[in-house]
Amino acid sequence: MISVGEARGLIDSSVQVMATKKINISTLMTNGIPGDHDHVLAEPIIADRPLPPMDRVTMDGIAILYSAYENGQRRFKITGCQRAGEPALTLKNGGQECVEVMTGSILPTGCNAVLRYEDLDIKDSVATIKDGTPVEQYMYVHRKGSDSAAGDVLIKAGTRLGPAEWAVAASVGQENITVVGKPRVALVATGDEILPVEAMPRDFEIRGSNLYALAAAMGQRGFPVSSTTHLRDDLTQMHDKLSGLLNSHDVIITTGGVSKGKFDHLPEVLTDLRVTKIFHEVSQRPGKPFWFGVGERGQLVFGLPGNPVSVLVGFYAHVLPALIKMSGGTYQKRLARLAAPVTFKPELTLFQPVTVSMGDDGVMCALPKSHNTSGDYVRLSGTDGVIELPATRQSFAEGELFPFHSWSLN
């Protein structure tokens, strides 16, 4: 049995970053698929023209010729108004006059300084500069090309697309953006006892819930679900359906069917389908019977045990970092401070459900949720995630910092 750290290393080295794809910037507005706004850039965003493309006025007021000010002039007749979105007006009469200018407009030809309304008295179309107003050349002008030249890289490949990055792409007219693709993920529940949500189960049956937990967790982190399947504990059906899923997906996440039971066929079926087993069993609780393998095309198969807490722990601790890396990103580690002591004897990494709150000292405080053996979703409701307590120790003191995996994310 391998450690959590070894499992992570083996998964990490099995990950292949997805091929690139193009997304159209309009997807941002059309609300197609969760996470469509959240991609890693595969090609840089390049300036199509100088930035700013003009000498741009940054304050509402007047534009003047600076040398007139230098020569002592303080009163300027307003001869026009430079609106944003209109071609440059031209200042005439050697700087004796001025042009009213609006924020975002081009600086009128012949002007080289802007004064704000706040620094002016305006009466009868004459603007007078208030005493004590500091005036400098190109004041309140964002000079053409001062940020970037045409052809400059504005955003490097490898950057995660957030609000600012999308806006830059829009501003340079890049309608189609080349990003790292996201894996097509199949969710697969196994077990004869599992019925659909709309069914009325008998006492020995239950409604399936694991796939809903996984779908919500994926959606929250910006990963769409490509397909969901329920497999009965039947060798032939499993073989046929998994074969199809392996052809059409990059990642398969299964729940159940990987323990010691007589009908836990998954490892056998997957091996049959030429999915190479990388490991089976990780020294952790919950989620020890975790199976992981790699298919012929590099598909990752995560065989999570069927227990609800195991499913969520397996997803956040092992699957999510792989999905993020496949999509070109980096899993961000978080730390939280244990708010109550924990004792745990077995030589296993303990993933302890906790509720968290931001402490006054800026450290996330993690309060362990009382132990329960049932491991069901009801007991997890209201928790924020799990804190990861290493297998090398048996007692963990209040106040110590440990890795924290969030499922409430905000």
Added chain:
Amino acid sequence: MISVGEARGLIDSSVQVMATKKINISTLMTNGIPGDHDHVLAEPIIADRPLPPMDRVTMDGIAILYSAYENGQRRFKITGCQRAGEPALTLKNGGQECVEVMTGSILPTGCNAVLRYEDLDIKDSVATIKDGTPVEQYMYVHRKGSDSAAGDVLIKAGTRLGPAEWAVAASVGQENITVVGKPRVALVATGDEILPVEAMPRDFEIRGSNLYALAAAMGQRGFPVSSTTHLRDDLTQMHDKLSGLLNSHDVIITTGGVSKGKFDHLPEVLTDLRVTKIFHEVSQRPGKPFWFGVGERGQLVFGLPGNPVSVLVGFYAHVLPALIKMSGGTYQKRLARLAAPVTFKPELTLFQPVTVSMGDDGVMCALPKSHNTSGDYVRLSGTDGVIELPATRQSFAEGELFPFHSWSLN
């Protein structure tokens, strides 16, 4: 001019929580709209039957009658196999025999303890308990009804739906879930200089980018965009279009048109449309000319200045908390530690763009991104958000904690 704190208070007290709506659990799987998985529960989730609904076996192994063990019996003939999803078998012969059991199956009738394969030697259909194995009544059995009785509240109204909560809803067969609705949000850019992404602007024109930044920010936090509009600086057009948008939306977020410029018509038009001005101008940088009002139906109108950094700061500092509260949730405050000193003279709250990283001591470290007057999206690329430095001070030391608003969220 009001302070940032006052602005927050005024916005907060203008918020009305949205009406409830029903969402079907299948939306989780169909990838309809970003944030569909992320709602606040408006009605509790109730147990439809006892939880667990049966005496449920939690380990693969055998089930026995405990009194036989108590009477010294250690060898049990296996007479059947209790599969998950099948009706209970019955143990016969007064406990001399045993039934093989699978995790997730119902406990066979007549049994009241389970032994794991690990604690058994099985040969010729006879299971022998290994010496030293502790055996207790109902060991490895999750008792029927031990978690909840039928009719119990499993998840309270007001809980945010995360992976565990969705799973609980599925497990009790609740296909339609009553949640707090989300506001219909209109994004509106203003300005004659603004062209669509696909246009080839002349030097005095730019492509619109603010709405892309806002749409990405909203999508990231689970809020869909209901409509996007560009308004020219034209009184009549503004009046007509905003009138329609006010009828069909709960929130309108505008960019530009709220400063001192001669064509900044928005405040006038909104007042005309019976949107009551709550405030105009907040003592913050960037984003001072921020306008906020409430329409006749309680619609919130956020008039953000057109400067890119102002747009993002305004969204995260003022709009997002309102959207979250409207949707029944709570804005989670975060703190970060300033990683370099900042001096800022004006009596304004400074929203300083920063990059953040998790420190070894569990505190988020925020490194200020060098100042720039241009305030464009290129300079924001790669930053993670803004740290909020209060107006009451001019210098802020390295190592101090301040509120942090994230736009990279992970």
